[in-house]
Amino acid sequence: MLIIGIAGGTGSGKTTVVNQIIEELKNEEVDVISQDSYYQDTSHLTYEERTKINFDHPKSIDFDLLVSHLKDLKDGKTIEQPVYSFKEHNRTGETVITEPKKVIIVEGILILTHTDIRDMFDIKIYVHADSDERLIRRLKRDINDRGRDLDEVLWRYQTTLKPMHQQFIEPTKEFADIIIPTNRYNTVAVDIVQTIIKERLA
Ligand SMILES: Nc1ncnc2c1ncn2[C@@H]1O[C@H](COP(=O)(O)OP(=O)(O)O)[C@@H](O)[C@H]1O
Ligand SMILES: Nc1ccn([C@@H]2O[C@H](COP(=O)(O)O)[C@@H](O)[C@H]2O)c(=O)n1
Numbered sequence: 001m002l003i004i005g006i007a008g009g010t011g012s013g014k015t016t017v018v019n020q021i022i023e024e025l026k027n028e029e030v031d032v033i034s035q036d037s038y039y040q041d042t043s044h045l046t047y048e049e050r051t052k053i054n055f056d057h058p059k060s061i062d063f064d065l066l067v068s069h070l071k072d073l074k075d076g077k078t079i080e081q082p083v084y085s086f087k088e089h090n091r092t093g094e095t096v097i098t099e100p101k102k103v104i105i106v107e108g109i110l111i112l113t114h115t116d117i118r119d120m121f122d123i124k125i126y127v128h129a130d131s132d133e134r135l136i137r138r139l140k141r142d143i144n145d146r147g148r149d150l151d152e153v154l155w156r157y158q159t160t161l162k163p164m165h166q167q168f169i170e171p172t173k174e175f176a177d178i179i180i181p182t183n184r185y186n187t188v189a190v191d192i193v194q195t196i197i198k199e200r201l202a
Helices: 014-022 047-051 063-074 115-120 131-145 150-175 187-201
Strands: 002-007 030-034 079-085 090-098 103-107 123-128 178-181
Touching: 002 014, 002 115, 002 187, 014 030, 014 103, 014 123, 014 187, 030 063, 063 079, 063 103, 063 115, 123 150, 123 187, 131 150, 178 187
Parallel strands: 002 103, 002 123, 030 103, 123 178
Antiparallel strands: 079 090
């Protein structure tokens, strides 16, 4: 089993890169695990309280569950990946049955901050886009897809997202084996990663 970690700031293009990488792989060969599925269960809080959570701090992630799920997959066991709702700021209570495959791609802003998880990765990738580009993408995406408005995105950017990015996320670039610049669509980098995966699978 090959485990690939793909980190990078919000809006850097992690999900897009993952989708491009797996385009040529068969479904039965690859699992994608998103760190977003592992936001802490906050059902004990009201909706109002949940809106104020700092979702860019490592403490917002249930890393224990993520570690145990990755270990299970490595051991050939099936897991139940939680489903997360950005509209509700909480897990939905549903799960996705995920079976072990030849390639596991784990993507998320904070995945390289955690030593045990970092050590499980065979390849560590950091996706980089400039912060203004990321903010523009985040604004468009959160308003179109995640039920947010301009004020909410800018408030979150100023209060938590930008400082947490500088404190926790950007420094993990030093752990990366490969850094992919994505201010433009980077097909060359995607081709290189696809080639590495194919070689390892051969
Ligand atoms: N290289 C790129 N150039 C322009 N837009 C991009 C690029 N990569 C991603 N996007 C767009 O930016 C938004 C955020 O990308 P996404 O892959 O979801 O980022 P992340 O998973 O890192 O938050 C999406 O709307 C996506 O279509
Ligand atoms: N309820 C939530 C949970 C997380 N976020 C933001 O999502 C970002 C991480 O996801 P990406 O797909 O962009 O990598 C992170 O920056 C959190 O601020 C949120 O807005 N609401």
